[in-house]
Amino acid sequence: MLSAIFGSVETGIIYALMALGVYISFRVLDFPDLTVDGSFVTGSAIAAVLMTNGQSPIIATAAGAAGGFLAGCITGILHTKGKINPLLSGILMMIALYSINLRIMGGQSNVPLLNEQTIFTMITDFWTGLGISQPVNQFLVGIGINDPSIIFTALLLTLIVKFLTDYFLKTEVGMALRATGDNKSMIRSFSANTDGLIILGIGLSNALVALSGALVAQQGGFADAGMGVGMIIIGLASVIIGEALFGTKSIARTTFAVIIGAVIYRIVVTLALLADFLETGDMKLITAVIVIGALITPKLIETRREKKRRLRKKAELSKASPADERGEHNAST
Amino acid sequence: MLRLEQVSLTFNEGTMDEKQALQNADIELKSGEFLTVIGSNGAGKSTLMNVISGSIIPDTGNIFINEQAVTPMQEYKRSQMIGRVFQNPSAGTAPSMTIEENLSMAWSRNKKRTLKPGVNKKKKELFRDHLQTLNLGLEDRMTAKVGLLSGGERQALSLLMATFTEPDILMLDEHTAALDPSRAELITGITADVVEKFQLTTLMVTHNMQQALDLGTRLIMMDQGRIILDAAGEEKQNLTIEKLLEEFQRLRGEKMANDKAVLG
Numbered sequence: 275m276l277s278a279i280f281g282s283v284e285t286g287i288i289y290a291l292m293a294l295g296v297y298i299s300f301r302v303l304d305f306p307d308l309t310v311d312g313s314f315v316t317g318s319a320i321a322a323v324l325m326t327n328g329q330s331p332i333i334a335t336a337a338g339a340a341g342g343f344l345a346g347c348i349t350g351i352l353h354t355k356g357k358i359n360p361l362l363s364g365i366l367m368m369i370a371l372y373s374i375n376l377r378i379m380g381g382q383s384n385v386p387l388l389n390e391q392t393i394f395t396m397i398t399d400f401w402t403g404l405g406i407s408q409p410v411n412q413f414l415v416g417i418g419i420n421d422p423s424i425i426f427t428a429l430l431l432t433l434i435v436k437f438l439t440d441y442f443l444k445t446e447v448g449m450a451l452r453a454t455g456d457n458k459s460m461i462r463s464f465s466a467n468t469d470g471l472i473i474l475g476i477g478l479s480n481a482l483v484a485l486s487g488a489l490v491a492q493q494g495g496f497a498d499a500g501m502g503v504g505m506i507i508i509g510l511a512s513v514i515i516g517e518a519l520f521g522t523k524s525i526a527r528t529t530f531a532v533i534i535g536a537v538i539y540r541i542v543v544t545l546a547l548l549a550d551f552l553e554t555g556d557m558k559l560i561t562a563v564i565v566i567g568a569l570i571t572p573k574l575i576e577t578r579r580e581k582k583r584r585l586r587k588k589a590e591l592s593k594a595s596p597a598d599e600r601g602e603h604n605a606s607t
Numbered sequence: 608m609l610r611l612e613q614v615s616l617t618f619n620e621g622t623m624d625e626k627q628a629l630q631n632a633d634i635e636l637k638s639g640e641f642l643t644v645i646g647s648n649g650a651g652k653s654t655l656m657n658v659i660s661g662s663i664i665p666d667t668g669n670i671f672i673n674e675q676a677v678t679p680m681q682e683y684k685r686s687q688m689i690g691r692v693f694q695n696p697s698a699g700t701a702p703s704m705t706i707e708e709n710l711s712m713a714w715s716r717n718k719k720r721t722l723k724p725g726v727n728k729k730k731k732e733l734f735r736d737h738l739q740t741l742n743l744g745l746e747d748r749m750t751a752k753v754g755l756l757s758g759g760e761r762q763a764l765s766l767l768m769a770t771f772t773e774p775d776i777l778m779l780d781e782h783t784a785a786l787d788p789s790r791a792e793l794i795t796g797i798t799a800d801v802v803e804k805f806q807l808t809t810l811m812v813t814h815n816m817q818q819a820l821d822l823g824t825r826l827i828m829m830d831q832g833r834i835i836l837d838a839a840g841e842e843k844q845n846l847t848i849e850k851l852l853e854e855f856q857r858l859r860g861e862k863m864a865n866d867k868a869v870l871g
Contacts, residue, residue: 446720449704449712456701463660463699464716464768465686 275548280425282544286537287428288489289508291435293516293536294529295482296509301528302443303475304455308364309349310483310509312371313342314502317484318491319378322385325492331393335488341378342484343477345371350473375499383499392492398423424493431489432533435482440526442478451475483509504558507565512536514568539564608808609636609776614658614668616832628654629665630832636776641802641809643819645851646829652812655829656780659810661685673775687717690769690807692762692782699765702754706745706764709753710734713768737771741797759790763797770801777802779811783818791815798822816848830859 292314299307317338324334345367352363379385401423442448453461454471462468483505491497516535522528539561546552546560616629628651636642644652657663659670661682670678672688693699700709711725711734731749738746741763745756753761762782770777779798783791799822802809813819819826826843828836828851835858838846 441724442722444724444726445722446711446715446725447722449708449725450715450720452704453701453712456703457698460699460701461712462683463686463689463691464713465683466712466715466720467683 278544278548279541282540283537284425284428285490285493286540287425287432287533288493289486289540290432290512290533290536291489292483292486292505293509293512293532294432294435294439295479295486296506297513297529297532298439298479298482299476300510300513302452302455303472303479305353305360305472305476306364307346307349307476307479308361308506309345309367309371309476309480310364310506311502311504312368312375313345313480313483314487314490314505315375315497315499316341316345316371316378317487318497318501319375319385319499320484321488322387322491322497323378323380325387325390325392326385331391331396331492335393335485335492338488339481339485342487343481345484346480347473347477349480350476353476354469354472372499379497379499385497387491387495387497393489394424394427394492397427428489428493431485435485436529436533439529443525447471447474504561507558507561508539511539511561511565511568514565515539518568518572608638608640608673609659609810610634610671610674611659612669612671614665614670616654616658616663616665627832629658632668632832632834634827634834636808636810638808639806640825641807641823642811642825642827643823644810644812644827644829645814645816645819649831650829651832652829653780654832656778656810656812659776660689660691660778688775690716690772690774690777692765692769692777692779694781694784696758696761696765696785699768700753700761703752705750705752706738706756707731707734707749709764710737710768710771714772716772716774737767740800741767757790759786759793762786762790762794766794766797766801770805770807773805773807775808777807777809779809779813781812781814784814795822816851820846820848820851828855828858830855835859 292310296307296310299305299310319338320341321331321334321338324337325331329337349363349367352358352366353360356363358366376383443452450461450466451471451474454466454468454475458468461471487497487502490501512535513532514535515538516531516533517528519538520527520531520534522531542564543557543560547554547557552560611632611634614629614632615627618624618626618628626649632651632655634642644655646652654663658665661677661680665678668678669676672685677685677688691699701712704712707726707730711730714730714734715725734749735746738749743760743763745760745764753764756764762785766782782798783794786794795818798811801807809823811819811823820843824843825837825839826846827834827838836851836854
């Protein structure tokens with residue numbers, strides 16, 4: 275049980291990069307981008323193929339992210355220059371990427387990474403090379419963590435990306451990007467090229483998604499043409515859960531919320547799968563139910579709170595003017 | 608500063624709804640001139656604004672800003688030279704971003720946007736100084752989201768954002784029409800101040816004749832895509848609402864008589 279939860283925390287942190295990408299498209303740019311399902315696989319396919327061909331895992335991972343960036347840029351171009359509706363541009367790109375991903379993987383639908391050096395094994399090697407690993411590792415194994423390299427590498431990368439995102443969204447370009455999602459005609463009237471900003475934003479979003487895909491492939495030991503199915507919903511679930519629990523007061527807080535949201539989502543799925551009547555194949559259904567719940571619950575809570583508030587106001591009002599109440603009472607008798 | 612040469616634009620050409628929004632509009636604005644534009648609904652005032660800002664490309668004719676032909680230039684590039692305030696107070700600001708962030712984006716209008724932080728200490732001080740001139744206390748709420756401001760406050764902020772980079776042209780599109788009378792008066796006052804302070808070449812569209820008479824150094828009246836009256840200097844100062852209405856009836860009547868003559 276504990277190791278299952280630890281496993282889901284680990285996976286959640288890697289998928290948090292993907293959720294940050296979804297946050298940039300959905301929330302910052304207000305662009306429902308479905309490219310994600312395809313670009314996630316693009317990232318893992320490029321990374322896996324390069325690594326099996328002997329490239330260094332760092333270069334392979336970076337190339338995977340670059341592939342996602344390119345895919346996102348094309349979606350952005352379809353929307354801005356081709357004037358295609360955002361949803362449709364994303365779906366078109368997602369479908370196109372399915373074939374492209376198969377091409378990248380040399381026509382196979384699965385590329386295994388057997389005994390390849392990955393970013394995670396690199397960090398482990400570096401860690402053991404330092405010579406202080408013995409006691410620390412023993413301690414970690416003691417609390418149920420068998421292979422700390424994955425979680426630490428993932429955490430480090432995710433935090434770096436989080437801080438870079440926070441910084442970027444506060445730069446002059448980043449603010450123009452946010453304004454593009456907020457009020458397009460306004461920022462255009464301040465001489466910002468909104469088309470270019472949308473292309474850049476969707477590109478960056480998919481770069482993060484593909485980076486996440488590249489890491490997932492290295493963690494799982496394979497890239498698969500079908501691994502991106504439903505990714506957009508998982509990303510959205512993470513964003514919505516995070517925002518509902520931690521709020522959106524500032525950018526730094528929201529990106530933090532998105533990361534925690536991704537982890538919580540994984541834990542919930544893991545716990546749900548522990549139930550006897552659910553099978554692994556039910557995962558997508560569980561995801562859909564979680565998203566529906568996360569979308570509806572805040573509204574229900576809000577409505578209830580409003581109702582209570584109104585009742586309280588009513589009670590206060592009748593208490594404040596007892597004379598009126600008595601009058602009414604008399605009149606009715 | 609701003610010159611329109613024979614600018615024409617027809618909407619829905621060749622259909623039942625064909626509408627000549629601009630017919631051979633010729634306007635020349637000198638640097639520092641403040642032009643108010645009046646006219647009934649559908650007279651072509653907003654089209655005139657949109658053609659200058661670049662959100663609509665005219666069918667024929669040329670537009671020059673600072674002797675530079677801008678007709679083929681894209682809207683976002685042209686807006687380096689043009690400050691705009693819209694009728695809807697939410698249109699000129701980004702609601703989910705803070706006052707200082709909005710100001711910073713406006714400040715970048717005629718500069719290249721970089722990967723440096725958008726708000727820094729130096730800019731904050733500059734923005735604070737500018738906000739103080741509005742006398743609305745906004746300088747103490749610089750990290751508040753603009754969505755929380757009232758319509759009047761937003762419009763004052765929009766006005767500041769449109770003007771403080773001293774654009775070549777300032778365009779005000781019925782920017783007080785959506786406000787209550789006291790707020791409208793406040794914004795009208797601020798408008799007169801900033802235009803004076805930065806010596807801006809200004810175009811203001813308004814439905815309010817009194818405002819058109821009070822503000823500005825020159826007035827044009829439009830009807831059915833044509834400029835039917837152009838009064839500057841002393842001639843404008845001597846105008847009254849009655850005279851404007853009289854003139855409108857007379858010019859329009861003449862035109863109708865002409866049309867009748869042609870048709871007859």
